[in-house]
Amino acid sequence: MSEALTTGASPLQREQAVTVFEKGAPGRRAFACPELDVPEADPAALLPAGLRRSEPARLPEISEPELVRHYVRLSKRNFDLDSGFYPLGSCTMKHNPRLHERVAALPGHARLHPLQDPDRAQGALELMWRLERSLSEIAGLPHVSLQPSAGSHGELAGVLLTRAYHEDRGETRHKVLTPDTAHGTNPATVTMAGYEVVKVGTNADGGVDIDDLRAKADEDVACLMLTNPNTLGIFDQNIEEIARIVHGVGATLYYDGANLNAVMGRSRPGDMGFDIVHFNLHKSFTQPHGGGGPGSGPIAVSDRMEPYLMKPVIRRVQGSNGHAPRFELDHDRPKSIGRLRGFQGNYGTFVRAYAYIRSLGAEGLQDASETAVLNANYLLARLRALVGAELPAAFGTLCMHEFVLSGAPMKKELGIRTLDLAKRLLDHGFHPPTVYFPLLVDEAMLIEPTETETKETLDAFAEAVAAIVAEAREDPAIARNAPYTTPVRRLDEAGAAKRPVIRQPL
Amino acid sequence: MSTYTATTPQDLETMLAEIGVASIDELFAALPEGVRLGRPLDLPAGLPEQDVYAHLRELAERNVSAEDELTFLGAGMYDHYVPALIDMLMSRSEFLTPYTPYQPEISQGGLQVMFEYQTAISELTALPVSNASVYEGPSAVASAAYLAKLANGRRKVVVSRGVHPHSRETLLTYAHGYGAEVVEVGLKDGVTDAEAWAAAIDDDTGAVIFQQPNFLGAVEDAAALAEAAKGSSAVVVGAYDPIPLGILRPPGECGVDVAVGEGQPLGNRLDFGGPSFGFFAATEAYLRRMPGRIAGETTDVDGRRGFVLTLQTREQHIRREKATSNICTAQALNALAGVVYLAWLGRRGLVELGELLLQRTHYARERLTALDGVEALHDQPVVREFALSLDADVRRVIERCQDHGVNPGYALGDDYPEHPGGLLVALTEQRSRADIDRLADVLGAAVAAERTTAQVTA
Known part of the structure; x- marks a missing residue:
């Protein structure tokens, strides 16, 4: 097996990367411009020379068949969720139903202009309103704004809402608490919203260090941002106490919804005491990840945060005399923090998320979370049985929807790092887990299988990890030099950063 | 109900045994009693x-899309034709379903697309540095x-x-x-x-921001606006519509430091x-201050x-x-559509499209301002969109036009x-001379009718 996976250049490897700018030839084209059908006016009179471009942008000159082939060939240099297991922790790489692409492409959704009169966009506004109500029920919080474009944008919304809330009460606070296990977006958001980050430690069980939280929670704290279950895959059992401490000093409690896929139908952030929640529609609600977006980061909030929600908000107005209700965009919100982006948000992602919620229903969403947790625990158990000594779980014996392994013993005993294991997994046809996050675990590997994987896939992945560890016992150099079968092998990332080439020289 | 899970009762039994628990409930034992929902979701x-x-189709049918009426709506998003090959490429699993390319060895397709995209945006803007996309325009x-603010710390x-x-x-x-x-x-x-622009810029100014063309469709003298800030430490920011950049002097040649914009018109x-x-x-000066992903060779x-994610x-x-x-x-997926669109238009196509829109926009402005009760709101050069001033209630005029299948x-x-x-x-290549003529007829009638109604009421 090892030999087969380490020798010989594959056809993809023999193909050198050529960019679209290096293809085609002068004079070739794909686009046929519509004919000039109006009386021609002197272009120089319409647009004076000083405002004009003198040289055309050096875009490709390429025929349509070449263009198609170029990007289809490029696509084959990508690994994707539809081809294989993608247990990237904290990213919830669950199956993307194709129904969603079909309904999102219906012209009534896809070619609807965002500034269409609301009376002529009632289907879209009703869809958004229904999605809001569904997310509200899932979060256990009464009010929803769909506007933010991604999780980090939802975080920014949440911290700005917090600022507006305190300012409205005549208070100026300066600090926001984040656990040391937090996603990097949390502290970055805090800075963008004009606050200072104060880190809270983690206890031996992987939860928030309550004593440290008590010591740091004071009247200058605006908010605590928390993920629960956290990035270690652990549900913080002290959540009610945490909420009491945070609310006790008048701060808000923010829920990073990246890990919501663990608890849908089982527990709700609102019932845990959170004031603000963001959802990642591209995680729990199957918006395809698109190679790094589009995402979507709606937020749900409690009553006390509602006056500050972004505008516009959608209102359902009861019809009189048996008329159907209508849906309006309400811009008249004097305490609102304003807009976070143009128009109404990433509507195309709303169509997909709403279709998903309607497909699964209450029972299906709960089943999704339960199966996600079952799959994660099963994979953890298999890995523990097969490679527990070299790759132990960082915390506890059970997990929620994801778990962290530490590659530290493997590094010490076998001389291969988490990175090497990840790269060797590529030769086995798997996308590796998230590596080197969370930061507080040495040689961390964060594994999230999701509910849409079969037991056979989980078994195969565990066996591949075991095979790599066994191989390293014999010859660690194999993993250290992996991968061998991918379109390119290990890349010089340091060199790329040192001498950045970020565009094609033309 | 649709389900995307696969656990059979036998699987469940085996899996629970392997984990060493008796039920799924045990896996949720860590949840304190007080935060358990204890009932099904009310959905x-x-x-x-x-x-x-069928349900999503029914909702779609209650929207009036650009397929259902002759639309001249723009104001930031435009009904350009999206070539079929973009639909095909965006729906390919290999582009649709991976995430951010954290493992470059198996993400060369996506990374090279980012590199090509950055090159195309650099070319379009005549600026040397582009990231791999941000959320949207505003x-x-x-x-x-x-x-x-991070670069110079100034507060205005x-x-x-x-x-x-x-x-x-x-x-x-x-x-x-x-x-x-x-x-x-x-x-x-x-x-x-x-004058007001120059007067507003002082030692406290960290950034100055204009839009090209501006919201009223007028082409700004971008070079002059940038020049006015050159004596200060302000970063000159231009928000650009990418389509007219085929014919408009690019930001990099106007003294603009940062060019941003809404990419929707690009495919x-x-x-x-x-x-x-x-x-x-x-x-180049802001290379290490850019937000977001950047791919490098x-x-x-x-x-x-x-290619890798870099910096x-x-x-x-x-x-x-x-x-x-x-x-x-x-x-990332939308930026893919952007670079494919630019390659599809090609070096000459982007210019041809810009010139076509310039001519049709001029024709439309002439046609519409010849109507009774309709004047140009300004006389500045326009390239794809223009502002009118109606001597009638605008909302009611729009409603009247929409009743005739035209969104003016x-x-x-x-x-x-x-x-x-x-x-x-707003114009796109999808609005022909015949469409513009129809708009003129419908708008002219609507304005006239609205003025008559207003006179009668008065």
Whole structure:
């Protein structure tokens, strides 16, 4: 097996990367411009020379068949969720139903202009309103704004809402608490919203260090941002106490919804005491990840945060005399923090998320979370049985929807790092887990299988990890030099950063 | 109900035994009693695929899309034709279903697309540095001001009233958080008031922001606006519509430091406002202050050419609270559509498209301003969109036109109370001379009818 996976250049490897700018030839084209059908006016009179471009942008000159082939060939240099297991922790790489692409492409959704009169966009506004109500029920919080474009944008919304809330009460606070296990977006958001980050430690069980939280929670704290279950895959059992401490000093409690896929139908952030929640529609609600977006980061909030929600908000107005209700965009919100982006948000992602919620229903969403947790625990158990000594779980014996392994013993005993294991997994046809996050675990590997994987896939992945560890016992150099079968092998990332080439020289 | 899980009762038994628990409930034992929901979610029961399709189709049918009426709506998003090959490429699993390319060896397709995209945006803007996309237009404007704030620490942002109202609102929202003051400079004869602009820029100014063409469709003298800021330490930010850049002097040749914009016109559908993408380009000086992902070229251990995410020490997952931005997931798939669209148009096509729109826009402006009760709101050069002033109630005129299957454009009065009769009319290559003539007939009749009604009422 090892030999087969380490020798010989594959056809993809023999193909050198050529960019679209290096293809085609002068004079070739794909686009046929519509004919000039109006009386021609002197272009120089319409647009004076000083405002004009003198040289055309050096875009490709390429025929349509070449263009198609170029990007289809490029696509084959990508690994994707539809081809294989993608247990990237904290990213919830669950199956993307194709129904969603079909309904999102219906012209009534896809070619609807965002500034269409609301009376002529009632289907879209009703869809958004229904999605809001569904997310509200899932979060256990009464009010929803769909506007933010991604999780980090939802975080920014949440911290700005917090600022507006305190300012409205005549208070100026300066600090926001984040656990040391937090996603990097949390502290970055805090800075963008004009606050200072104060880190809270983690206890031996992987939860928030309550004593440290008590010591740091004071009247200058605006908010605590928390993920629960956290990035270690652990549900913080002290959540009610945490909420009491945070609310006790008048701060808000923010829920990073990246890990919501663990608890849908089982527990709700609102019932845990959170004031603000963001959802990642591209995680729990199957918006395809698109190679790094589009995402979507709606937020749900409690009553006390509602006056500050972004505008516009959608209102359902009861019809009189048996008329159907209508849906309006309400811009008249004097305490609102304003807009976070143009128009109404990433509507195309709303169509997909709403279709998903309607497909699964209450029972299906709960089943999704339960199966996600079952799959994660099963994979953890298999890995523990097969490679527990070299790759132990960082915390506890059970997990929620994801778990962290530490590659530290493997590094010490076998001389291969988490990175090497990840790269060797590529030769086995798997996308590796998230590596080197969370930061507080040495040689961390964060594994999230999701509910849409079969037991056979989980078994195969565990066996591949075991095979790599066994191989390293014999010859660690194999993993250290992996991968061998991918379109390119290990890349010089340091060199790329040192001498950045970020565009094609033309 | 649809389900995307696969656990059989036998699987469940085996899996629970392997884990060493008796039930799924035991896996949730860590949840304290007080935070367990203890009841099913109050949501409708799940539906089979065909029923969900029928429901979503019914909702779609209650929208009047650009397929259902002759539309001249623009104001930031435009009904350009999206070539079929873009639908095909965007729906390929290999582009649709992976995530951010954290493992470059198996993500060369996506990374090379980013590199090509950055090159195309660099070419379009004549600026050397582009990132791999941000969310969309208005938040890109606010992010550019944040870049300026981190770069020079000055607290004032000067913004032209010609910048899209959503961009100005988003800027205000962001700026309130990171502690900047936003000062608006008014318009004069349809373009940024040059004297007021120059007077507003002082030692405290960290960024100056204009839009090209501005919200009223007028082409600004970008070079003059940039020049006015050159004596200060302000970052000059231009928010650009990418389509007219085929014929307009690019930001890099006008002294603009950071060019941003809404990428939707480049091969992305309207989608009721998103997802699309924002582009973000800059001079070399701001390379290490850029927000978001950037792909860079490198080689692998065997010397093969390859691509990686680079300069990551700017980003949130490395720098955390010291990051240049909090952005993580951006708009990779929409940016793919953008670069494919630019390649499809090609070097000559982008210019041809710009010239065609220039001519048709001129024709439309002439045609419409010849109507009784319709005047040009300004006389500045226009390239794809222009503002009219109607001597009639604009909303009612729009309704009358829509009753005849024509959407004449966007009413300006809410955003610009100083122009209560303002109507913004946008063109794309999908609106022919015959369509423009039809708009003229319908709009002329609607204005006339509305004036008659108003006279009768008076």
